[in-house]
Each structure stands twice: as structure tokens, then as C-alpha cells.
Amino acid sequence: MVNATKELFVFANLGGEFVPAGQLQVDEEGSRLIASSFAYGLRYLDRGNAQEVDPVALSLKNKSAIKGKYLVPPNGLEAFGGIRDAAPDSWGRRVIEARLKVPANSLPESTYLLEAGSDRIGALDIRASLDQEERPAHESIHNLSYVLEGAQRIEAGLPVSEVLSRILIVGSGLGGMRPKASVRDDEKILWMAKFPANNDGAFDVPSIEYATLKLAELAGLNVAQTKLEPVGNKKVLLVKRFDRSWTTSARSIEIRHHVVSALTLVACHESESNTKSYMNIADAIRRYCLVQTVKSDLEELYARMIFNLFVSNDDDHLRNHAFLWNQELKGWSLSPLYDVMPHAVIASERYQRLGIGPQGKLATLDNAYSAKERFGLSAQLASSIIDRVWQATRQWKIYFENFGVAADQISGISLAFRHIDDICSTELIKTLPKD
Ligand SMILES: Nc1ncnc2c1ncn2[C@@H]1O[C@H](COP(=O)(O)OP(=O)(O)OP(=O)(O)O)[C@@H](O)[C@H]1O
Ligand SMILES: [Mg+2]
Structure with missing residues (x-):
């Protein structure tokens, strides 16, 4: 039995600005996602610089074939891969639950999709209505210690203060399990900050991951730019966001890929x-x-x-x-x-x-x-x-x-x-x- 069908609006960032890309319908039974369908907006399909939401089920290769049609995920799946990749993963879900003060995995998928903020991975944003504003979800790199403190409290299941709870959105749009957050430096460059986790034991995971990424670079691999930042007596790994690039003109525009x-x-x-x-x-x-x-x-x-x-x-x-x-x-x-x-x-x-x-x-x-x-x-x-x-x-x-x-x-x-x-x-x- 389907409890609810919800309509969400998928936005895509093209040339530095968000535009509506299409409408997503999700069928949910309590916190369980049952089915999805998606239709690209007609104006979006006409844009020369439109980005594909995903290449498997939502390809833009044959625009006339998909015009005005509700498409469904491939292979009987309940979600589109390209939308799921824009949803929070384990860590982001814990952050959203801490902010909303609800138990783990208790929210419907549509809530996780809506709560991840506009700085999520990739070029998409998911909003409840067409006129909902962009919700920035990053902190200044100078506040790393503050964000790290919030992350540690979430991991430990401790309550977070009202102020911390408001800035916790910075960790909600990123995938993966480990504690992390989006931070911006003085040049406006966006980084993914990966923190030490409470259960790392004696391992200095950020330093080891940093050195391994650098080793991979020496082995000739194409590696995301990375640096290590001391925060108190801990280390934080910063990985430059490869899903962003910046124009070099004086009024720098952030391009999302x-x-x-x-x-x-x-x-x-x-x-x-x-x-x-x-x-x-x-x-x-x-x-x-x-x-x-x-x-x-x-x-x-x-x-x-x-x-x-x-x-x-x-x-x-x-x-x-x-x-x-x-x-x-x-x-x-x-x-x-x-x-x-x-x-x-x-x-x-x-x-x-x-x-x-x-x-x-x-x-x-x-x-x-x-x-x-x-x-x-x-x-x-x-x-x-x-x-x-x-x-x-x-x-x-x-x-x-x-x-x-x-x-x-x-x-x-x-x-x-x-x-x-x-x-x-x-x-x-x-x-x-x-x-
Ligand atoms: N530099 C980057 N720029 C943009 N997106 C990134 C970058 N690094 C990672 N990602 C995205 O963020 C997600 C989470 O990052 P990562 O895999 O490093 O976290 P993790 O918590 O260690 O993951 P896991 O749960 O696999 O251990 C990745 O799956 C990828 O989609
Ligand atoms: Mg990972």
C-alpha cells in the first residue's frame, strides 16, 4: 500500500545558476521508497547547456523521444541513480536526523532529498517548490574546528546546540559514511573536509588517506587535489571538489559539474x-x-x-x-x-x-x-x-x-x-x- 506520492522539483545548475530541470514523483510507504518517475521540463530540454540527470534512464541523447514523458528508473529499481547520487548517504543522513532530532533512518527518502542543501555533490538541487530559494550548505574553512566538534557530537549521538545544529547542514549533502563537511576557503574554492572518526582507534586516517592519494598521484593516476589541515591536535583531510570549477575572471563564477x-x-x-x-x-x-x-x-x-x-x-x-x-x-x-x-x-x-x-x-x-x-x-x-x-x-x-x-x-x-x-x-x- 502506497502511503504518499510526493512531487519534488529537481533543479540543475547551468553556467553558475540554478534552473528547474524537471519534476520528480516519489511513492513512499512510511520511510520506504517504493517507486519514482521523472519528467524533464520542456524549457530545460531546449537549453543548449542542459546537463543529463543520469545517462542510463534520463539520457538527453534523444530529446524528442522524452519530451513531456514521465520516465522510470531502469531494471525495476525504485530510484534513479542520478537522483540517488544527489541524496545524502549514511553520514549526511545522520546529520539531517541530528538537526531534525529524529531517530536514525526514520525519515522518508523525500525528506533526505530535500534536506541536503544546495552544496550537495554534483549539479543538482532538490526542492519542495519551484520558488524555494537556494540553500547554501558550507562553512568558512576558518570554522573547521567548530564543524569538527559538531561532527564528533553527531557521531557520538550527543545533542548538538542550536547554533551548531543550524550550521550542520554543511555535512548533509555529501556521500559516504565517514564524517565530513563542505568548507570554502578565502579564494572561494570549495573543499570536502574529511574528519577523523571516533572509532578510528590509533589510526590517523586523514593523514594516511592523504599520503595514499599523493602516492596514487606518483603512480600516475588522476587524483583529486588534496591537503592536510591541522585542527587542534587532530588532522583534517581537505579534498578539492572536482564537481566544481571556477572561472578566472574578476567576478569568479562557480560552475557545477x-x-x-x-x-x-x-x-x-x-x-x-x-x-x-x-x-x-x-x-x-x-x-x-x-x-x-x-x-x-x-x-x-x-x-x-x-x-x-x-x-x-x-x-x-x-x-x-x-x-x-x-x-x-x-x-x-x-x-x-x-x-x-x-x-x-x-x-x-x-x-x-x-x-x-x-x-x-x-x-x-x-x-x-x-x-x-x-x-x-x-x-x-x-x-x-x-x-x-x-x-x-x-x-x-x-x-x-x-x-x-x-x-x-x-x-x-x-x-x-x-x-x-x-x-x-x-x-x-x-x-x-x-x-
Ligand atoms: N573531491 C571530491 N569532489 C566531489 N565529490 C567528491 C569528492 N570526493 C568524494 N566525492 C563524492 O563524495 C562521496 C563521499 O566521499 P568519500 O567516498 O571520500 O567518503 P567516505 O565517507 O570515505 O566513503 P565510504 O562510505 O565509501 O567510506 C563520494 O562517493 C563521491 O561521490
Ligand atoms: Mg566513499
Whole structure:
């Protein structure tokens, strides 16, 4: 039995300004979302710079076929991927619940969608009416310690003061589980601040994630710009928002680029994502991404998979890969790399979250190498990528020291980093470029 059908308005930011993009209908039963449908606005479809809400169910490739039509999500799903990617994930939901003083997961999906503020990931905003104003949802970088305090109270389930509760919207529009917030620096650049979590134990997670992102850059990967900010006796990781760019003219305009996750491109339910693989992402890239960037995206995705093996980043789920709307080329390409965290485990046989080759999730280079054709890679190119990533990750300790990671942190995380001999057969090693 459907309790309520709600009508929401989806706005898209084009050229620095929000315009109505379409109408979203959601059927809800209590806090459970049952079904959605979406119709693009006719004026939006006429705009030359319209951004696609998602490439799977809401493609703008054939505008005349969708004019005036209510569209539904693919594969019997209850939500559109492109809308779900603009909704808060676990952390954002906790922030909204703390602000509204309600229990965890008790709100209908439409409320989470409406409460995430206008600084959410991507180019969309979801509003209750056409005349609802933009709701900025970021803090000044100078107030990081204040926002961190609020985040820690939410994590601990403690009540937050009225003042803190008003600024907590800054954490509600961002995905992922870890505590975070949007902050703006003096140049008006927007950053995602990732905080230490109460249950990190002895691990200085922000410093380790920072050093791992920098290591990935040294391995030749395309990585989001990042820096580490001391706040009191803690560290906060700042990652520059890749879904924003800024014009350099005196009156700087913030341009928003829409973002969808690999979960959206693979078009499955989150509960099924455990059965998916990097090859499914590669197939989706071929199907939905820009022809101009398909080859380089596949190569980059393969290199990220190899990097994840070497550093035991086994939280490489479908939402930890994303795609950005390219305004000039009017299509999708792989976003910069984000959220890489080495996992120190004792087991020598390890597994990734996604399948990486014919032997499923087994974290070996042989398994990944056997899948190279699915990424369109020659034997020579696959070997050279493996070698390139190994040449950087083999020196991780020196790099981590240079990036300022403390000695006890380096020894605490060292089990995560793998030697090539432990994940590669002697036959495969022989095919790699010689040092
Ligand atoms: N630099 C960035 N610019 C724009 N969006 C980003 C950026 N970094 C991450 N994102 C988006 O924000 C989401 C949350 O970020 P991230 O994955 O780093 O958080 P997390 O809490 O560590 O995630 P998880 O729950 O996977 O551990 C990502 O899924 C991605 O959509
Ligand atoms: Mg994540």
C-alpha cells in the first residue's frame, strides 16, 4: 500500500545558476521508497547547456523521444541513480536526523532529498517548490574546528546546540559514511573536509588517506587535489571538489559539474553491488561515456584497480568510482580518484570488494592481468601499467615519511602494502618491463 506520492522539483545548475530541470514523483510507504518517475521540463530540454540527470534512464541523447514523458528508473529499481547520487548517504543522513532530532533512518527518502542543501555533490538541487530559494550548505574553512566538534557530537549521538545544529547542514549533502563537511576557503574554492572518526582507534586516517592519494598521484593516476589541515591536535583531510570549477575572471563564477556513481552506470540495486566487478564498470564506460575519453578512462580504471591491489584498498565499492559531466563535450568521463584507504590485514590471500578478473575478487596481479582485454588493453600496456604502479608503491614508506606521516602510523599500516612477489606469479613477473 502506497502511503504518499510526493512531487519534488529537481533543479540543475547551468553556467553558475540554478534552473528547474524537471519534476520528480516519489511513492513512499512510511520511510520506504517504493517507486519514482521523472519528467524533464520542456524549457530545460531546449537549453543548449542542459546537463543529463543520469545517462542510463534520463539520457538527453534523444530529446524528442522524452519530451513531456514521465520516465522510470531502469531494471525495476525504485530510484534513479542520478537522483540517488544527489541524496545524502549514511553520514549526511545522520546529520539531517541530528538537526531534525529524529531517530536514525526514520525519515522518508523525500525528506533526505530535500534536506541536503544546495552544496550537495554534483549539479543538482532538490526542492519542495519551484520558488524555494537556494540553500547554501558550507562553512568558512576558518570554522573547521567548530564543524569538527559538531561532527564528533553527531557521531557520538550527543545533542548538538542550536547554533551548531543550524550550521550542520554543511555535512548533509555529501556521500559516504565517514564524517565530513563542505568548507570554502578565502579564494572561494570549495573543499570536502574529511574528519577523523571516533572509532578510528590509533589510526590517523586523514593523514594516511592523504599520503595514499599523493602516492596514487606518483603512480600516475588522476587524483583529486588534496591537503592536510591541522585542527587542534587532530588532522583534517581537505579534498578539492572536482564537481566544481571556477572561472578566472574578476567576478569568479562557480560552475557545477554533475556527478554519477559507477553504481548508477552499472544500474543495479546497492544490495547487488557485491556481485559486480571492475569489468562491469568497464562495460558501462564503453556504453555511456564519451567516445573521446573511453580509451583513457579504461586505462585509468585498470591502473586504479592495480593500485588498490598493491595498497589493499578493499573498500573499492561501486560508489567509490564516479563519473563527471563534461560541459564542452556534453557527456560523461571518469572523475578523479578519491577515497583510497589502505587496509592493514594479516591474511596473505586477500579480496577486493569488486571482482577484478576471471578469479573473481581474488587480489592477485595474475587475476587482474587475465582481465586486460575487457579494458581494451594489450599485454604490453597492461604489463607497463602494473610496473608503473609497482615502481611507486614499492617506495611507499619513503614517500609517507616525506608526506609527514608519523613513524607509528607507518608501522601500523605497513601490512596493507603488498610486495609484488606476494601477489604475482613468477611467470607474470617475467613479462613485466625490466628495471
Ligand atoms: N573531491 C571530491 N569532489 C566531489 N565529490 C567528491 C569528492 N570526493 C568524494 N566525492 C563524492 O563524495 C562521496 C563521499 O566521499 P568519500 O567516498 O571520500 O567518503 P567516505 O565517507 O570515505 O566513503 P565510504 O562510505 O565509501 O567510506 C563520494 O562517493 C563521491 O561521490
Ligand atoms: Mg566513499
